[in-house]
Amino acid sequence: xxxxxxxxxxxxxITGATAGIGAAFARRLAADGWHLVLxxxxxxxxxxxxxxxxxxxxxxxxxxxADLSTDDGCAIVEQRLTDGGPVHLLVNNAGISLNKxxxxxxxxxxxxxxxxxxxxVMRLTLAALRxxxxxxxxxxxxxxxxxxxxxxxxxxxxxxxKAWVTNFSESVGLSARPFGVRVMALCPGYTRTExxxxxxxxxxxxxxWLWLRAEDxxxxxxRDLRKGKMVSVPAWKYKVAVxxxxxxxxxxxQAVARDTRGRIGRDxx
Numbered sequence: 001x002x003x004x005x006x007x008x009x010x011x012x013x014i015t016g017a018t019a020g021i022g023a024a025f026a027r028r029l030a031a032d033g034w035h036l037v038l039x040x041x042x043x044x045x046x047x048x049x050x051x052x053x054x055x056x057x058x059x060x061x062x063x064x065x066a067d068l069s070t071d072d073g074c075a076i077v078e079q080r081l082t083d084g085g086p087v088h089l090l091v092n093n094a095g096i097s098l099n100k101x102x103x104x105x106x107x108x109x110x111x112x113x114x115x116x117x118x119x120x121v122m123r124l125t126l127a128a129l130r131x132x133x134x135x136x137x138x139x140x141x142x143x144x145x146x147x148x149x150x151x152x153x154x155x156x157x158x159x160x161x162k163a164w165v166t167n168f169s170e171s172v173g174l175s176a177r178p179f180g181v182r183v184m185a186l187c188p189g190y191t192r193t194e195x196x197x198x199x200x201x202x203x204x205x206x207x208x209w210l211w212l213r214a215e216d217x218x219x220x221x222x223r224d225l226r227k228g229k230m231v232s233v234p235a236w237k238y239k240v241a242v243x244x245x246x247x248x249x250x251x252x253x254q255a256v257a258r259d260t261r262g263r264i265g266r267d268x269x
């Protein structure tokens with residue numbers, strides 16, 4: 001990992017840190033001796049998670065209750081990234097999907113998805129990279145998705161937002177690398193978290209073999225970051241899927257595209 005090995009005060013800031021992949025990052029990094037800054041909307045749950053991690057691992061755990069789909073929420077976290085103690089690793093994990101296809105959506109819901117999945121990632125990455133490039137060490141992991149490699153779910157704009165995150169991370173990573181700073185897009189497939197439940201998405205038709213454990217996703221992400229990869233796709237089955245989505249003819253992808261969540265049909269347009 002592109003961090004000064006003599007630094008004993010490694011600190012990571014993680015958004016969406018109270019559940020799923022964000023919580024798995026928090027547990028793993030605390031166990032590895034990192035101090036943490038945890039960001040989430042639910043202040044009570046944030047305090048509970050921080051207390052558990054601090055007691056278990058003896059690390060400093062700061063909390064920032066913030067809604068990153070708002071300008072005010074982003075500004076609070078930006079200030080911590082630029083003005084507080086050095087943050088050596090930023091994990092942009094917060095994100096949402098919607099429980100309805102685009103033709104039944106609203107401009108307000110779509111704008112909120114873009115503000116959280118795209119706008120917040122851009123703002124926090126920019127805020128983190130400025131001090132990191134000045135120090136010439138640090139890393140950013142932007143949690144994207146396998147879905148971003150193709151329009152595999154009819155009517156979903158989530159995949160479009162994640163396509164931006166992956167492309168953005170690769171592009172910014174190229175410009176940050178000469179300063180000793182790495183930026184990586186983490187692109188997992190279906191992962192056992194609260195993500196789909198919170199969005200109200202029925203995942204009962206998704207085959208069991210497609211699911212990943214959040215802890216395994218984090219382990220592979222950190223290995224790939226240490227290797228200097230700009231895009232991390234955990235699990236061989238999703239590496240194969242991404243290769244197919246990248247190289248198969250578009251007409252073939254469009255022919256087989258379906259929503260494995262089982263929520264889109266003729267009457268749902």
